[in-house]
Amino acid sequence: MKHAIRLGMVGGGNDAFIGAVHRIAARIDGKFELVAGALSSSAEKSRASGEALGLPADRIYEDFKRMAIREARLKNGIEAVAIVTPNHVHYAAAREFLKRGIHVICDKPLTSTLADARKLVKIAEASDALFVLTHNYTGYPMVRQAKEMVAGGALGKIRVVQAEYPQDWLTIHQDFKQAEWRTDPARSGAGGSTGDIGTHAFNLACFVTGLELESLAADIQAFVPGRQIDDNAHVMLRFEGGARGMLWCSQVAPGNENALRLRVYGEKGGLEWVQEDPNYLWHTPFGEPKRLITRNGAGAGEAAARMSRVPPGHPEGYLEGFANIYSEAAAAIIAKRNNRTTPQDVTYPTVHDGLKGVQFVDACVRSSARNAAWVMLK
Amino acid sequence: MKHAIRLGMVGGGNDAFIGAVHRIAARIDGKFELVAGALSSSAEKSRASGEALGLPADRIYEDFKRMAIREARLKNGIEAVAIVTPNHVHYAAAREFLKRGIHVICDKPLTSTLADARKLVKIAEASDALFVLTHNYTGYPMVRQAKEMVAGGALGKIRVVQAEYPQDWLTIHQDFKQAEWRTDPARSGAGGSTGDIGTHAFNLACFVTGLELESLAADIQAFVPGRQIDDNAHVMLRFEGGARGMLWCSQVAPGNENALRLRVYGEKGGLEWVQEDPNYLWHTPFGEPKRLITRNGAGAGEAAARMSRVPPGHPEGYLEGFANIYSEAAAAIIAKRNNRTTPQDVTYPTVHDGLKGVQFVDACVRSSARNAAWVMLK
Amino acid sequence: MKHAIRLGMVGGGNDAFIGAVHRIAARIDGKFELVAGALSSSAEKSRASGEALGLPADRIYEDFKRMAIREARLKNGIEAVAIVTPNHVHYAAAREFLKRGIHVICDKPLTSTLADARKLVKIAEASDALFVLTHNYTGYPMVRQAKEMVAGGALGKIRVVQAEYPQDWLTIHQDFKQAEWRTDPARSGAGGSTGDIGTHAFNLACFVTGLELESLAADIQAFVPGRQIDDNAHVMLRFEGGARGMLWCSQVAPGNENALRLRVYGEKGGLEWVQEDPNYLWHTPFGEPKRLITRNGAGAGEAAARMSRVPPGHPEGYLEGFANIYSEAAAAIIAKRNNRTTPQDVTYPTVHDGLKGVQFVDACVRSSARNAAWVMLK
Amino acid sequence: MKHAIRLGMVGGGNDAFIGAVHRIAARIDGKFELVAGALSSSAEKSRASGEALGLPADRIYEDFKRMAIREARLKNGIEAVAIVTPNHVHYAAAREFLKRGIHVICDKPLTSTLADARKLVKIAEASDALFVLTHNYTGYPMVRQAKEMVAGGALGKIRVVQAEYPQDWLTIHQDFKQAEWRTDPARSGAGGSTGDIGTHAFNLACFVTGLELESLAADIQAFVPGRQIDDNAHVMLRFEGGARGMLWCSQVAPGNENALRLRVYGEKGGLEWVQEDPNYLWHTPFGEPKRLITRNGAGAGEAAARMSRVPPGHPEGYLEGFANIYSEAAAAIIAKRNNRTTPQDVTYPTVHDGLKGVQFVDACVRSSARNAAWVMLK
Structure with a gap:
């Protein structure tokens, strides 16, 4: 692992609960670096949230579609995106990134409708990018x-x-x-x-x-x-x-x-x-x-x-369990980066689990x- | 309460679990005295069990029907009977005592068939005797x-x-x-x-x-x-x-x-x-x-x-809870003995709960x- | 065991906590029968408490000494006495019964002074009667x-x-x-x-x-x-x-x-x-x-x-633990009654533990x- | 907070327990960036550990003294150092950084001798740098x-x-x-x-x-x-x-x-x-x-x-508690960076607690x- 995985985020602006959780989870094992975001459906809130997180101004986006398009073209664009919006946005957001080969780490449930879920499965199957669903309790x-x-x-x-x-x-x-x-x-x-x-x-x-x-x-x-x-x-x-x-x-x-x-x-x-x-x-x-x-x-x-991470009697908690999903995702992404097969013990919830x-x-x-x-x- | 309530028992011979429980429960608060029994469907086992419990020989019965008939005629015959047999015997046993005015304390479930349960409700309603079902957990x-x-x-x-x-x-x-x-x-x-x-x-x-x-x-x-x-x-x-x-x-x-x-x-x-x-x-x-x-x-x-019975931190258990049902029954039986109304806070499971x-x-x-x-x- | 052990009680009048505990503990396994008492240092309270417990009038005593003297002479006098007074009375009360060959079941601590404790050890050692101290938690x-x-x-x-x-x-x-x-x-x-x-x-x-x-x-x-x-x-x-x-x-x-x-x-x-x-x-x-x-x-x-007494998952509590000490005492008393050795697994706290x-x-x-x-x- | 606090580490090489804990704790809230280290008393192990952590080669040091000297001179040298060695090294290591104005975050106990502890208190008092002791359970x-x-x-x-x-x-x-x-x-x-x-x-x-x-x-x-x-x-x-x-x-x-x-x-x-x-x-x-x-x-x-960080029912654990000490340290360091007073509610164990x-x-x-x-x- 030469460098941390460049991560973007959709949703998760200032007052969100799960966005902050994803950011900590991504940070705990040091395998991701948050570099871009469309953090709110409001452009203004996205801007404010991105600045608060210290993102570079040109990588704070008004919406996920612009983000997907531009990041896919950047030399050091994001390699993965965390989608942490309300459920009804998951499908459209995931689609934009998957079809551009950007790995998706998506909150659950997969989508707000069964029709969307079925379409997303097909898109994910057709994409070379990975799809990881954060059923974090399995971590x-x-x-x-x-x-x-x-x-x-x-x-x-x-x-x-x-x-x-x-x-x-x-x-x-x-x-x-x-x-x-x-x-x-x-x-x-x-x-x-x-x-x-x-x-x-x-x-x-x-x-x-x-x-x-x-x-x-x-x-x-x-x-x-x-x-x-x-x-x-x-x-x-x-x-x-x-x-x-x-x-x-x-x-x-x-x-x-x-x-x-x-x-x-x-x-x-x-x-x-x-x-x-x-x-x-x-x-x-x-x-x-x-x-x-x-x-x-x-x-x-x-x-x-x-x-x-730590010996018995030193309790690990929710964030570490969540981080485990991120680290499993990282292992799979890095294997992909290096054209290797994902190690056999790496386990994470997939788009099929989401369906x-x-x-x-x-x-x-x-x-x-x-x-x-x-x-x-x- | 001039004297302890004279109690008989049907079932509950030597190797039974619930019979011993009923006997301890009846004893804990000192309100019952076990004086007669038909403790097994086997006359021999009933005899042996009765002797082991120190019952007088003439009050150890071969079957519950003889017991009901004779005890009902004795001057100091039993006032109440505990029925602790397998379920299919409850109905017939309870009937014999209820119709002779002997109070029944019966293990649950009420009967083994719904038809029996319905008949038993009618018999209990027609009887002057009390019917108490030992849903002991409510104690x-x-x-x-x-x-x-x-x-x-x-x-x-x-x-x-x-x-x-x-x-x-x-x-x-x-x-x-x-x-x-x-x-x-x-x-x-x-x-x-x-x-x-x-x-x-x-x-x-x-x-x-x-x-x-x-x-x-x-x-x-x-x-x-x-x-x-x-x-x-x-x-x-x-x-x-x-x-x-x-x-x-x-x-x-x-x-x-x-x-x-x-x-x-x-x-x-x-x-x-x-x-x-x-x-x-x-x-x-x-x-x-x-x-x-x-x-x-x-x-x-x-x-x-x-x-x-005891202060907080001094745990009471299953037997005390069971004994509480017996003590509630005792309160009702004694009220009956004295032609008084059962005190309002006395609560026990009835034949209707059993149904x-x-x-x-x-x-x-x-x-x-x-x-x-x-x-x-x- | 032909008949229950005839038990007296010193202390344990109406408003006492531990007296009631001893009475229930003695009753749970049916091995004792309470037949006499000097239940309070106040003769009047002793009387009232004894009546409430249904003791025969002639076996309710004004003080423990009279009780020891008379019960020792009765044909069916008490075989054992439970001493459940405040600590400072333990010594004098136990002495009166031990020296008359009546078994003593005494609450802890043994005495209120070390001098009393040492004297009581000698008296107990010299007596043919048993001395059982209710360190009930060992039950x-x-x-x-x-x-x-x-x-x-x-x-x-x-x-x-x-x-x-x-x-x-x-x-x-x-x-x-x-x-x-x-x-x-x-x-x-x-x-x-x-x-x-x-x-x-x-x-x-x-x-x-x-x-x-x-x-x-x-x-x-x-x-x-x-x-x-x-x-x-x-x-x-x-x-x-x-x-x-x-x-x-x-x-x-x-x-x-x-x-x-x-x-x-x-x-x-x-x-x-x-x-x-x-x-x-x-x-x-x-x-x-x-x-x-x-x-x-x-x-x-x-x-x-x-x-x-009951299967796992059916909790036993404080009173059953206490009753176990009484039942161990009963086993020793009955062995004594029958001139047999106390069975080896019978275990109870002694006057030496009390010291x-x-x-x-x-x-x-x-x-x-x-x-x-x-x-x-x- | 314009940029994360540049952090060095003394001790904490590959096989250490507490070094990894400090690194995760420093990372959880994103307020520190590990940029330098003398990770072992063995130069070779320090090198290997530093590389495994992705540190730049020129900021992996053979010993803490060289690290303190060079980092103090660098334009973007470390602002703080975590000392996670066995106890007997704490004193000497802390001294080198404190006297060069580099904040110290030190594992407990403060030192291996009382004499060292007393000296370290004086050094810390004389220094403009902060001293934070990781009695992490207070976090x-x-x-x-x-x-x-x-x-x-x-x-x-x-x-x-x-x-x-x-x-x-x-x-x-x-x-x-x-x-x-x-x-x-x-x-x-x-x-x-x-x-x-x-x-x-x-x-x-x-x-x-x-x-x-x-x-x-x-x-x-x-x-x-x-x-x-x-x-x-x-x-x-x-x-x-x-x-x-x-x-x-x-x-x-x-x-x-x-x-x-x-x-x-x-x-x-x-x-x-x-x-x-x-x-x-x-x-x-x-x-x-x-x-x-x-x-x-x-x-x-x-x-x-x-x-x-997260709502009730989502357990936080040992690492989050530890991270809280790091975040308190960060708050104090950033206040210092900006010539402001440390906010009143910021609380961390000090060199005096260590003494x-x-x-x-x-x-x-x-x-x-x-x-x-x-x-x-x-």
Whole structure:
């Protein structure tokens, strides 16, 4: 790696939450350098945000299209772009960069509509550039540990998968920016909690278990008066191969800040992981005492060690997990830069995972409209 | 209370789990004295068990019918009977005592069939004797605390109810007695996990929230090869008034010993209670820090104090919670003995709660047979 | 066991905390029957309390001496007495019963003065009656489990012992009865927190590790203005054989209800147990993941199983732990009744353990008076 | 802030733990750029490490003295240096940079001897450059929250301070590099566990409470055969103003990875914080339920918010806490750069805190040599 990867950003202006997260994540391992941005749909805000971030004036853009066109022509133009806008912009923005061979690191969900998601898959497949979706929770070392253990047979055949992702911030009507676009179907898509957090829980469940979801039955609600899209969803899951599960996501569950949790049970054992205490993984081999596996501690394996920076007992958190996705992306981009194959252990969520997420939201909405009938994911 | 209540027992012979529990529960507060029993369907075992318990020889019976007939005629015959047999015996046993005016304290589920449950309700309604069902988890002080808080409006209107009851002891095929009858539909009824533990979770959810379940959609499974009734169930819940919820019960979830858990979320706050750590109740008023309310500690109210014996920090457990149901029963029986009204705060599960539990199992089975369609509880 | 052991009680009148605890503990396993009492130093209160408990009028006594004299002469007089008075009465009461051959079950600390303790040891040694001290925390199954593991070498040679027992109820001046005598040196003895709870922590540390304390250095404080005896103590410990430790007890640590905790570390592993969550024992073999051993669950052994009543996941608590001491006492008393040797696995705290506890308090006070100099325990 | 602060590093070559931590911490908030280094006492290793980090060849130095001399003369030489060597090098290295006006960010403990510490204080006082000591645990948001609450009177007058810092990695003899120098008095100083982790616990206790330690009594041990400096220490604490406390640090406590914990009790309430779960702070106002204050969550104040990057429920960890010290240093350096006063809320550990830490180690060793007699800190 001769030089850091030149990174641009679309969205993520001053008052955004996720833009700042992406910037820190890109910085933690020193593999990216932010050099350009179209940081807001308002040209003025983009300018102000870019200046605050110390970007050169000529690389602060009014919109992502101009950015894509010009950066593609620059000698040292960006090699990758982070797309951190509201969901409805993902498709159009990603398209502009992908078709010019610029790698895309895109926030989830993939798009706000299923039609967009399908088109984006084709564009990504046709492009030589990489597409990385930031289902960041798959970057946590103990999530990698869990996946490794399931794949290695520690749990035997999987029977039951319990995924949940409760939050409480939308218990009441909120009108600050983060809440506003997330509760607007035009910008968020047809799913509220299902799109914003349900897709994370769904992706996590599939990532860890390696299972494909076959069908689901969903009962979704919008509890807060006037809310147009779901803020709570109960979903029953049937996986290929016979495993069953449940997924609950909620934005109206007081006492839950960001309580993503996954429990997986198989013929030989069980696993539990909780995002708010991410350095711990509980493992019970059936008939033996429960064990606490810790990040980089006794009992943790290679897949977790690859994703760790500090010794056990020195907690890593959300930003490090997010940074792991960026570092996996960096490994793939650098391999590409050097015309090498991406190392086999490099793992990141792809455009296909993104499509599945949008299919999940779509299926929840369809099922719920049919009184929670079972619907196929695809 | 001039003398302890004379108690008989049906079932609960030497190797039974729940019989011993009932005996300790009856003893803890000193309000019952065990004086008679038909402790097994085998006359020999009944004899041996009765002797081991120090019962007088003439009050150890070969079967419950003889016991009911004779005790009803004795001058100091039993005033109440505990029925702790496998489920399929509950109905016939309870009938014999109820119709002779002997109070019944019966283990759950009420009966093994819905038809029996309906008949038993009528018999109980026609009888002057009391019928107490040991949904023992409602005896825990912090469950009472939770109910009191919900009723007092601490959570506002309830939106979401998450109930779960995972265990792991039936992860593999087991053939000792406790497992054997519980997995036999002839003795357990149509529900496996739904009947044995799902009914507890369902009862607890209704008890705490005060809500009535309107309909459910259930996907039930028997994961262990050869098992005839469910060992895992996913259930979506719709309550009257608009609250929604989920119930998961499982006997095949390694790492869960007896992990009954209830979470309730309303417009103003949330509550969480876990049976394995029963002295704690988590309460989050929306927008404030989470609070840990402890049994008899700061923040705990009258309903919990009534059910407590020792100061905060001195944990009470399963047996004390169970004993609370017995003590509530005692209060009602003594009021009856003295021709007084039962004090208003005395609360115990009734034959009607029992019917609802059997309806719950029946609804789960019906829904699952129709591919998890919504079915009304009644 | 032909009949329950006839039990008397000294102290424990209506408003006492520990008397009620002893009565429930004696009742849980059905091995004792309370038949007599001198329940208060006030004859009137004794009468009222005895009646409330349903004792026969002629076996409610004005004082313990009359009770000892008369009961010793009765054909079916008490076989054992529970002494649950304030500390300063223990010695005189125990003496009256021991010298008449009545077994004594006495609350801790043994006595309020070291001189009394030494005399009581001699009296007990000279008596044919048993003396059982209710260091009840040694009755918890997982404490037995810990002792068994240490004895079995699971931790290797012990190096470090961390014992602590913080409470918060005396953070401010309190004048209800429980607080009043415990803060009065005339009734409590020279130690406040050291006597009331420090002795428990000390006893627990020695019980689990099997180590003898050689010397200690104590810095004791009375933080609440006007308080005459310690409400907080920091103690450094040196055990025979080279292990070192610390003991902290406090009655002024807000947020701690009854937070007795023991941690033991050896050359090969560590253990942690917390009284408020007593069904769990944490074990870490050095270099392996931490394991959660549960009462009656996987990984728990014989010593814990002996002391358990219900399956794992069904929490037992403080009263069951206390009842275990009563049941151990019952086993010894019944062996005595039948002229048999006490079974080898029967274990309870003795008058010698009681002496060590009083020596511990005495040593803390002596050390602290000498600016926390090291003092020998004896 | 026109440009990132140009940073050099002394120590922290390829196989070091803490060097990598400093580099990530410096990077997280984008306020530093690493441009030079003398990364090892071996010139060859320094070269290799510098190249691996992508430093320009002419700014990779053979030793820190040459680096200090040359960088001080460069037009765009380093503005600050991170010193991350074993302890015995801190003094000499810091001196070279301080006397040339280059800001120093130095790992703890300040020096390996008290004499060096005293000299370094004078040098730092005489220098115009800043000296920042990375007692990184004071950078955790909830530690700031705790300090703010104590200062604001939430606990009333402090009575008891319990600090502990157990680890287990030195339970057996280890000879990899991290262990080797930390157990060598020539490089580590007279304290083993006391210096490496005891100083952190001591600093944390003083930081949160605002109290000054007056005297201590220490019993230190080296349990592992052949170990020359302490691997376990028990310390009793007397603070100015009457508060008392205990500090336990250990490297031989199996089951403890990095279990720094602080508990503070005052007349009105108590606080508890645990490093391994750093986003939580437990607060109990006496007589009210315990509350869980979370980073950026309800109940958290300004001091914590200043140090936070992401919303509640998105855990921050060790690296973010460490980065906070770097960002505080950056704020002070930039103020200096611009001839402004450091903003009032900027807080970081100073050379004076470092001196106190070395005095703490010295006092522990002196006290222990005198059989744990009380010794004054100074």
